[in-house]
Amino acid sequence: MARVIEGKQAQLRMAVTVLLAEGHLLIEDVPGVGKTVLAKALGRSIAGDVRRIQFTPDLLPSDVTGVSVFNQSTREFEFKKGGIFANVVLGDEINRASPKTQSALLEAMAESQVSVDGTTYPLAEPFMVIATQNPIEMEGTYPLPEAQRDRFMARITMGYPDRRAEVAMLAHHAGGDELAAVHPVTDVATVTAAIRAVRAVYVAPVINDYIVSIVDATRHHPDLRLGASPRAGLHLLRASRVVAALSGRDYVIPEDVSALAVDVLAHRILPTVEAQVARRQPAAIIRAAVAAIPLPERR
Structure with a gap:
């Protein structure tokens, strides 16, 4: 790709x-x-x-x-x-x-x-x-x-791509089908097997508690009138398992969860009118909410 x-x-x-x-x-x-x-x-x-x-x-x-x-x-x-x-x-x-x-x-x-x-x-x-x-x-x-x-x-x-990437794009794809490469x-079948394997990645109870804490924080945040749903927590868990697997681990760590929080949660929330007037972006609100939650201690 x-x-x-x-x-x-x-x-x-x-x-x-x-x-x-x-x-x-x-x-x-x-x-x-x-x-x-x-x-x-x-x-x-x-x-x-x-x-x-x-x-x-x-x-x-x-x-x-x-x-x-x-x-x-x-x-x-x-x-x-x-x-x-x-x-x-x-x-x-x-x-x-x-x-x-x-x-x-x-x-x-x-x-x-x-x-x-x-x-x-x-x-x-x-x-x-x-x-x-x-x-x-x-x-x-x-x-x-x-x-x-x-x-x-x-x-x-x-x-937008940076200057180097855009120059490379012009050099590589200006002459024909860009998807030919x-x-x-x-x-x-292999992808389906990989999906099943990812389900076996271990998630400790403290990680589940950490995910729920992040999701719950969006429901009580003063800048939000609609927080994340229970489905959002489930999606955050599934994505964290994949990140752990792609990193060569068979267990999820808190950093896997926090790194995904913005991409998984920001599009689901609705800021208050006051937050919109103050131009507080959903991504910034999620980052602040995650930063306020202490990471679970590793044992």
Whole structure:
């Protein structure tokens, strides 16, 4: 993935972390900084089925989940799968679709299944939604509902590349397909096995208590009118297991948790009006809340 996305190691690592933690990733930034390329590169690198759903104001929920179509020859209804049936689903510019269409993803992201006309269809393994969205201030965007944001394990921003990385990008990719350099380094079966292995990473009771303390702190913070949900704590735990595994450990340490807190929690909270007027950013509020909680002592 780093062959086509220059100078964004932290973002690439977070994308892999979310994949192995069985989560979904929200990428928010201005157009043209590599959001779509990251999603496509991840899908190609695991040799998985990748589908792109271009979210537009006229997109219907059935375009995402699928629809039952009457077959004239068999005189029966047949289910035609929508774009959600893939290993990696790229929801491009998700906040340009109406909230009704955005809600079509809720069941799929939470339960890895789709229910249409009373029938439930399981999704592929692994299954990951990578959604890109433009900043809310841009024309033609809808804010994501709280329930939708809460189903994303993490939110990242790409940011502009530094000068060296941007020069390298011009040299490497100006002549053709920028994804041509991405080749599979593993397969879907191996990724699925890795996901199962990550579940076995040990989490001590004090780590669980530390995670709950962080989540609970957001619910009582004076700058927040909506804190993190119990699902946020579960996502923080799963992502911490992956970070521990990628670091070569079979146990989670407090630093794994604190390092992920901003990416996992900041998009779920809602600042108060006073905090917004004072321009206190959600990420800064989360950092302050985590810093106020003492790290558990190692034994």
